[in-house]
Structures are given as structure tokens and as C-alpha cells.
Amino acid sequence: MARAGVAAIKAALTCIDEAELIELTRELVRIPSVVRPGDPTATEAAVARYVEAWLTKQGFDLEVQEVAPGRPNVLAWLGEAEGGRSLLLEGHTDVVTEGDPGEWTHPPFAAELADGRIYGRGAADMKGGVAAMMIAAAAIKRSGAALGGRLVLGALVDEEGEMIGVKHLCTTPIGRGLSAAIVCEPEQNEVCLEQRGVVWARIAIRGRMAHGAMPEAGVNPITALGALLQEVPALERRFRKLCRKSPHLRPPTVTPTVVRAPVQGVEQANVIPSRVKALLDIRLTSGPDEATVASEIDATCRRVMARCPGSVVEWEPVSGFRLATKVERSEPLVRAVVAGVRQATGRRAVFGGVPGSTDGTILRMQLGIPIVTCGPGGRRIPHQVDEYVEIAELVDAAKIYVASALTYLGT
Ligand SMILES: [Zn+2]
Secondary structure (H helix, E strand, O other): OOOOOHHHHHHHHOOOOHHHHHHHHHHHHHOOOEOOOOOOOOOOHHHHHHHHHHHHHOOOEEEEEEEEOOEEEEEEEEOOOOOOOEEEEEEEOOEOOOOOHHHOOOOOOOOOEEOOEEEOOOHHHHHHHHHHHHHHHHHHHHHOOOOOOEEEEEEEOOOOOOOHHHHHHOOOHHHHOOOEEEEOOOOOOOEEEEEOEEEEEEEEEEOEOEEOOOHHHOEOHHHHHHHHHHHHHHHHHHHHHHOOOOOOOOOOEEEEEEEEOOOOOOOOOOEEOOEEEEEEEEEEOOOOOHHHHHHHHHHHHHHHHHHOOOOEEEEEEEEEEEOOEEOOOOOHHHHHHHHHHHHHHOOOOOEEEEOOOOHHHHHHHHHOOOEEEOOOOOOOOOOOOOOEEEHHHHHHHHHHHHHHHHHHHOO
16 A cells, blocks of 8 residues: 555645535535436536536646537546556536425425535435545645645546446546546445446347237237246346355346337237337346356347247347446555545444446446445435435545545555
8 A cells, every 4th residue: 555644644634624515515416417318408517517617726637528518527636647546536417307396395406404414416426425525635635745646536427327427538548547446426435345237138029910819820029028027037046146145235136127018109909019128127246247147138038039939039238238346355445445434534444335336337347447435425315305415424525535545645
């Protein structure tokens, strides 16, 4: 592990301004960044501009990457990468829909303060985490610490969608130069070394159209759809055998989430459709690679075809494979974060696991770098009404990022 003086860490910790952190989080929550397809003004652009302006004012070097129209990644950095490590503190600027605002006790974009919490869509997932990493980097900068490497901040777009922000980052020089990342997603500041993976399998079943009175003249793909649903528990059992057990993650699950028949045309009671489709949401723990996952789904499709002669069953992954990730406790990044939690909070690190996939999944898969997910906000709070972040957790997160970054990069 690189050496960081205790004095340097202490000096940077005292540069965290709690009131500034609260206000920054509230400002970010007040800028709605729900991405609404079809509405070019409903993107991350406004919040990204705010982040860019704030970081510019603090004197950071910056790069704005226009990933798609109105969808910019904001990257900022401190220190030199040459010869040292390059650590990314990562967050996303998009938030999920607020749903029916009438269901909220605290309006979704008002960033109300109550009971030591900030309320609003994205308070936990994850404008709180973005604010905490910005304040942490600013504190390090203000302390005048001479970093032994480069600290990079990434406020990326589209984590809640296709993850185009992080996929783009991985193709750029800043992304390719990274040595490790802390993903600041809401995990109640637990140190998460594992994330469940997800594969969305879009299954297309073809039969042959016919009159409902003469089913023998066609091939009914709905029969095959039924067989597919019957095969789901067996597929889930296979994945549970293939994947490693984790004390922090639920075992693999295979869940049908969409079925549609017919795919095209009008619904008519006397017409056997030619095509139907289904989506399976497959959650995995670490172990199998892409080819193994694919061959299990292939085998399920073949079993369905064997049970339903004449039907053709094919599948493809929706937005690729997001496999489960795991890093070892011996990784320098993990040791730095564990030490950082102790230095920042005086408490021992609590280990945890991320139930879904994050931008960290892509960083791990595409760059092969170690990632730790650790950030403020309850794990179950995201995407609910009356989402909130505890201010105490927010402050702890900023401190953890300061101590972890200085420990990992050295001074
Ligand atoms: Zn998130």
C-alpha cells in the first residue's frame, strides 16, 4: 500500500465542510435528471452542467465527454497519473422516475430537510454520493496534499439505463488509465466487494399461424412459451449450482418479467399467432463466464424446442452480459478503503454486497480494475417514494473517500 501520512489525512478531513456538503446535495436533488425518452430536455445535462461549474470553480482540471446529445459525462482530476496510481471516485447523474408525486410526503425535487435527512428523488441514488465525492476531492485539494497519483472524479450518465456513460468512459484515455475505482452508490457505507450480475434474456419463439379451429394446421408458439416458463425453475437451479455462494448476496434467481403474445397484429381469439416473446431477468453471483451463462440459456431453449416440435426458440441478451463482480480482500484498494473507514469514522469496516449491477460492473468487466462499492444511503431506499439520505451517513462517506483516496494514492 502506498504511504499516506496520518497528518495529511487529518488535515484533509478538517477541510470537509458539512454545511457545504448538505447544500451541494440539496442543489443536485433540486435539479431533476430523470431521463424521459422523447423529451430532449429531460436528461442529465442540467445537473452535469452544475457539477462542471462547481468543479471548475474549485480549480479542478476537467473534461466533458458528450456521450450522446444532451448526455455529458463530467470528469475532473487532481494530481498526475504518470508513475502513480489513478483512482476513480464514480457516481451517476441520472435518477429514476419520481412516479406519482402525489404519493410523496416530501416533494420529490424539493430536497427538504427533516429528521437529519435530505429527502428527494436521487437523494440516496445517488446525488448524495456524487456530492460526497465532490466534497471529498475538494477537501483534498484545499488541504494542499501532494498526491502520489491521480484522483479522478466521474459523474457519468445513464447508469439507470444502458450504462452508455461508463461504457464510453472505458474507451477514453482517462478511463483506460484507471487503476481502481470506488463506486459511490448507496450501500449504507458498507464496503462491498461483490455485486450480483444480471443478464436480461430476450426470448423469441416462432411457430406458424393458423386458424384456432384447426390448430393441427399450425404450430402454436404459446405452447412453447408455457414450456419455457416450466423450464425456469430448472434453469435457476443450474445457475445456483454453477455460481459461488456469497455471505453478502442472495443466490441466483431467474424471473420471467415480460411475456407477450402475439408480438404483432391484433388480438384475435381464433388466430394462432406466429410469434411470441418473453424476457427473463437472470441475477447471478460470481463464477460462470459469458460462454457458460449463454450455454445454459441455449440448453433451455433446446429443451423447449424438443418439447414443442415445430417451434423455434432463440434468445439474445438485452444490453449485453453484466456478470457478477468480486474483488479479493488482499487488493490494495480494499485494504485502503478498510483503513479509510477506520481513519474516517473510528469504526471497523462492515462488509456487504450489492444486490444489482452498477457502473462498477462495466469498469470491472471492461477495464479489469478492482472496484469497491461504498456510499451513503440505505440499500433498500433507491427507487422508492420519499427517498432520503441520512446526513450523518453523507458526512461519513465524504470522510471515507478522503481517507481511502489518500491511503490508496499515497502522498
Ligand atoms: Zn445508482
